[in-house]
Amino acid sequence: MALSHAILVSLLDRPQAGYDLAKLFDKTVGQFWRASHQQIYGELHKLAAKNFVEAETIEQSDRPNKIVYSLTPLGRDALDEWMAQPTAPPSIKEDLIVKLFSSGKIGASVLLDNLAQRQQLARTRLAEWEAVRDEFYPDTTKLTPRQTGRYLGLQSGITSELRFLSWCEEAILLLTPIAEKEAAAKA
Amino acid sequence: MALSHAILVSLLDRPQAGYDLAKLFDKTVGQFWRASHQQIYGELHKLAAKNFVEAETIEQSDRPNKIVYSLTPLGRDALDEWMAQPTAPPSIKEDLIVKLFSSGKIGASVLLDNLAQRQQLARTRLAEWEAVRDEFYPDTTKLTPRQTGRYLGLQSGITSELRFLSWCEEAILLLTPIAEKEAAAKA
DNA sequence: AGGCTCATGTAAACGGTTACATGATTAC
């Protein structure tokens, strides 16, 4: 599991409340790491029980109280240990490829519809991320260490979408004649 | 959920036992869709309860009996319905990127170690898949519909590793000077 | 003698998603 580690890394930056972390995971990091607020609150309780984080309640008059968590030395040790360990490649569960395995048994036009839809989605996402990159990291030769990590995260998403789009093109290219033959056979 | 659908697609081809499916998911499809035998047996029971698949026990003298499952018309309908629906992009949980977000707070050399290890792994996988592609699909202009689906699955894995490797190179390029500065500051 | 393949399962624990719950403030 690594949601707990993602939280610890976020707390390296500064102490934060569950609500802040949830927003962070929704916006910045959310493209590569999604987590709901329920999950984050739960994880924070577990981390506090292990003494990896420390909770401090901040009373607020006009809005609900905050519980701000900060990293303890013990949590920092655990984080260092995790950092040193090798990571496993993420296991992808790509429905599209499962569908492609039906090719030859189920009509190709359905597959083309699916591809077009995902292609559209990927184009939108790509444009959004590229806009962020161009705004915040226009010059990659002048990045602070902190910016470098964030830039590479973004870049991972961008290159991922780009390769998906070129794969889509190949898929469409190969499936289109099959769909055409099927349509001709039906008529 | 789509493990059930992955099973239904596999049964389109021919009736199969849980053991066969587990092997299939371990070897062929396993690169993009991993599932343990426990999961598959469980899922088959659920599919049978819904009458999406039909079980037939095949008595064997020298080895354990087999339970071979085949797709029912009802299962085929469910599959067609799923096929027509749009797919959601897979949510990636990439530990490496979480680690990169620590850049600026935790030493870069640990990140470089992690990158090198994943790079090595990706190279090995890539070589394996390329070997399969070159053996079974040397000429992409002469593919049957069935082969096309399988080829595109493979190709997705291959392009995915390729883009990961080029991303790794950029990451190493940007992090190396940071690690060097850190080492110099320490000495 | 030790380990692999064939073949099926149970059970516990963990992780993630979805739904439900509360309640004040602020913006349109």
Add this chain to the structure above:
DNA sequence: GTAATCATGTAACCGTTTACATGAGCCT
């Protein structure tokens, strides 16, 4: 008035992983 923001939580369910279990036959 309606919706969004701030802020925290509980509960049920589903999917996945890991561990445990059995037992015959085959290969080295």
